[in-house]
Amino acid sequence: MAENQKLEAKYGLFTAISMVVGQVIGSGIFFKVDDVLLSTQGNILAGLIGFVVVGISVVFGAISMANYAELLPKDGGILNYVNYRFGENAGYFVGWMYLSLFYPVLTAVLFTVSGIYIAHLCAEFMHFEPTSLHFLLIGFVNLLIFFVFNIFRPRSSGIFQQLTTVLKVLPLILIASMGILSLVKGDVEEQNTFAYAARNVAENQTLLMLIAASFIPISFAFDGWYIATQISGEIKNSRKNLPKALIIGTLAVMVIYISYYMGIVFGMSGDEIIRLKDTYITEFSRKIFADSGALIMQLFIIVSVLGTSNGLLLAMIRVPYQFAGLPKAKQFLKLNVVDTKTKMPVNSAFLGLGLVIFYLLAYYFTSTEKFFTEQNFDLSAIRSYSFTW
Structure with missing residues (x-):
C-alpha cells in the first residue's frame, strides 16, 4: 500500500456526465409530477414555468461549481472547494458531516429503496407480502455486490454508471416524445393544454404564487448533480472535463425533465395525476x-x-480518503492509503461500507419500532435532495 498516493485518473468525460445526470435522475422524477401539480393546485402551466426556472437556476449553480472544478481539479471535490473558499475549519466540519452523516445515510436509504422496488416486483410473481426485513436484506445484498464491484472493478463500475444513465433516460425520452407527438397531431385534450391552464386560474390564486409553490418539489427532483465532484481527481483531464460534465449534465437534465413533464401532462389531466x-x-x-x-x-x-445507488456508493467509499487529505484532518485508520493492486483507498472504502451498514440497520430499526413510527421519525428525511423517490 502507498500512503498519500493519488488515485488513478480512469474516468472519461462520458462517465463524468453520467455521474451528473445519473445522480439527479433517480426514481424521483417518476414520482414528482403529482407533487408539483398538487403544489400548483393542478395548474400545468405553473408547473412548466417552475421546471424552467429551477432548471436554469441549477445550470447557473453548475456553472459556478465548474469554476471551482477548473481551479481545483485534484481529489476532494466540494471538500476542497469549501476549504479553498471558506477556510480550513469550514472544510473540516463539512468533511465530518459528509463522512459521518450525509453520504452514508443517503447511500443506506437508496439501497433500502432498491430493496423496496425489487421486493414489490418479486411479490407480484411469487405472491408474498413484502416487509421491511425483505427491503433490508435485498438492499444489503445489493450493497455488498456493488461494493465488491467498485473496489475490484472500478472502471466497470463507471461503465455500469454510464449504462444505467442511458437506460433511465430512455423511458423519460419516450414519454416526452409521445406527449409532444400528440400535441403536434392535435390529439391533446383542451384541458391538458398550457393555454387552457393560463385562462383558468382561480380568483383566489395568482399564476406567480402557483409558480413559486412548485419550486420546492421541483428543487428536490433536481438535486444531486454535485456528487460528481467526489471523483474529480479520477477524471481524465479533470480541469477541462469536470466543468464540461457539470454544465452539459445539468443542461441535459433540465431539457429531459421539461420534456418529460410536457409528455405526462399532455396525456393525463392535472386532476387525474393528483388523484392517482x-x-x-x-x-x-x-x-x-x-x-x-x-x-x-x-x-x-x-x-x-x-x-443512483452505485453512484452514491462510488462517492461514499472515497469520502473518508478525501477527508483524510484535508489540512485539519487527523490521520487515523490509514484512510489516505491507496492499495497498490486495486489502485483504490481500501481502508477508506471499508470504513464507508461500515457506516452505510450502520445506517441501513438504523433505518430499518427506526422504520419498524413503534416508538419511532409513532413520532413520525424518518431517517430518510435527509434525502430531501432526493432523486430517490
Whole structure:
C-alpha cells in the first residue's frame, strides 16, 4: 500500500456526465409530477414555468461549481472547494458531516429503496407480502455486490454508471416524445393544454404564487448533480472535463425533465395525476402499453435506483480518503492509503461500507419500532435532495 498516493485518473468525460445526470435522475422524477401539480393546485402551466426556472437556476449553480472544478481539479471535490473558499475549519466540519452523516445515510436509504422496488416486483410473481426485513436484506445484498464491484472493478463500475444513465433516460425520452407527438397531431385534450391552464386560474390564486409553490418539489427532483465532484481527481483531464460534465449534465437534465413533464401532462389531466398520486406513472404506462408497459416501467425504475445507488456508493467509499487529505484532518485508520493492486483507498472504502451498514440497520430499526413510527421519525428525511423517490 502507498500512503498519500493519488488515485488513478480512469474516468472519461462520458462517465463524468453520467455521474451528473445519473445522480439527479433517480426514481424521483417518476414520482414528482403529482407533487408539483398538487403544489400548483393542478395548474400545468405553473408547473412548466417552475421546471424552467429551477432548471436554469441549477445550470447557473453548475456553472459556478465548474469554476471551482477548473481551479481545483485534484481529489476532494466540494471538500476542497469549501476549504479553498471558506477556510480550513469550514472544510473540516463539512468533511465530518459528509463522512459521518450525509453520504452514508443517503447511500443506506437508496439501497433500502432498491430493496423496496425489487421486493414489490418479486411479490407480484411469487405472491408474498413484502416487509421491511425483505427491503433490508435485498438492499444489503445489493450493497455488498456493488461494493465488491467498485473496489475490484472500478472502471466497470463507471461503465455500469454510464449504462444505467442511458437506460433511465430512455423511458423519460419516450414519454416526452409521445406527449409532444400528440400535441403536434392535435390529439391533446383542451384541458391538458398550457393555454387552457393560463385562462383558468382561480380568483383566489395568482399564476406567480402557483409558480413559486412548485419550486420546492421541483428543487428536490433536481438535486444531486454535485456528487460528481467526489471523483474529480479520477477524471481524465479533470480541469477541462469536470466543468464540461457539470454544465452539459445539468443542461441535459433540465431539457429531459421539461420534456418529460410536457409528455405526462399532455396525456393525463392535472386532476387525474393528483388523484392517482405516485401511481400515475404506472397508470400512464398501462394506458399506453397495457399491463406489460407497467411492468417495463417498474424495471426501468429499479435500474434507475440501482444506478443512483452505485453512484452514491462510488462517492461514499472515497469520502473518508478525501477527508483524510484535508489540512485539519487527523490521520487515523490509514484512510489516505491507496492499495497498490486495486489502485483504490481500501481502508477508506471499508470504513464507508461500515457506516452505510450502520445506517441501513438504523433505518430499518427506526422504520419498524413503534416508538419511532409513532413520532413520525424518518431517517430518510435527509434525502430531501432526493432523486430517490
